[in-house]
Amino acid sequence: MVFWVSCAIIGVLVLLIIAWGWRASWRLRVNRSIILERERLLQGHNPGLRPREDQPVLLETFRKDYLIRAEGFLDDSTLKTFRQECSDNMPRIVRGFVPTHKQGGTLSYETLHHHAVNCLSLYHSERMLNWVSDIVGVRVYPAGDHDQSACSILYYTQEGDYINWHVDPNFYHGRQFTVLIVLINRSENGGLSASNLMRKRPDGGEEVVFAGENDLVLFEGTRIWHKVSPVKAGDVRVILSMTFNTDRKISLFWELARRAKDTAFYGLRVLWD
Numbered sequence: 001m002v003f004w005v006s007c008a009i010i011g012v013l014v015l016l017i018i019a020w021g022w023r024a025s026w027r028l029r030v031n032r033s034i035i036l037e038r039e040r041l042l043q044g045h046n047p048g049l050r051p052r053e054d055q056p057v058l059l060e061t062f063r064k065d066y067l068i069r070a071e072g073f074l075d076d077s078t079l080k081t082f083r084q085e086c087s088d089n090m091p092r093i094v095r096g097f098v099p100t101h102k103q104g105g106t107l108s109y110e111t112l113h114h115h116a117v118n119c120l121s122l123y124h125s126e127r128m129l130n131w132v133s134d135i136v137g138v139r140v141y142p143a144g145d146h147d148q149s150a151c152s153i154l155y156y157t158q159e160g161d162y163i164n165w166h167v168d169p170n171f172y173h174g175r176q177f178t179v180l181i182v183l184i185n186r187s188e189n190g191g192l193s194a195s196n197l198m199r200k201r202p203d204g205g206e207e208v209v210f211a212g213e214n215d216l217v218l219f220e221g222t223r224i225w226h227k228v229s230p231v232k233a234g235d236v237r238v239i240l241s242m243t244f245n246t247d248r249k250i251s252l253f254w255e256l257a258r259r260a261k262d263t264a265f266y267g268l269r270v271l272w273d
């Protein structure tokens, strides 16, 4: 009797794993209807970047450190529009909590297609893709359409929201780069929030990567250990997070691994979605 029950449980588990793999491979081939509409959605949205002349310095810094900061990245009207979009979407935030690793809210890539088209338009703009490609010295592209963390908005808005030390996992074939733009970074009293992006130096020491409002940080997250220290009560820190890849291809095995990682941000739903 025990033998047959065990066989039945194992059989059900095998079927579930097969169904999971089939669903994921189908998602890799067939885009959601909203993704197919992206070109139409983005028409007329032209995010503005401030003119800058520090490209040669940034390029050289990235070559040495795999991390650069660019202050005052967006023009004033674009920053204002992005901030408004972030505030309007507060009710749609999905909160995630993984003990000892992270706590915070996220707006997924798919939700951006529905409700934050201005922020989304920056991720797909030729100007942005060219700017990142020039700094990192290799052509980059948006991550896969099935990837809910390809472009997302991160909200550190409740006391203790943070993410602990990690390197960014890369499930794609090529290199991967992370861009963070600080849209809102304020404390209750009007100064900056208590939260900081931090990195580990090659010598093992830790340092703050200062990022005020409208500052951009571009880094190769697979090489650099980094974290975001906790916000205090009343702090609001909202980040536009974008990942760029040199190769958008991903194997089914790594797609399943990527989904497992994304449960920390969007819950168990992303395993199947």
Ligand SMILES: [Fe+2]
Pocket (backbone or CB within 6 Å): 166, 167, 168, 221, 226
């Ligand atoms: Fe990260």
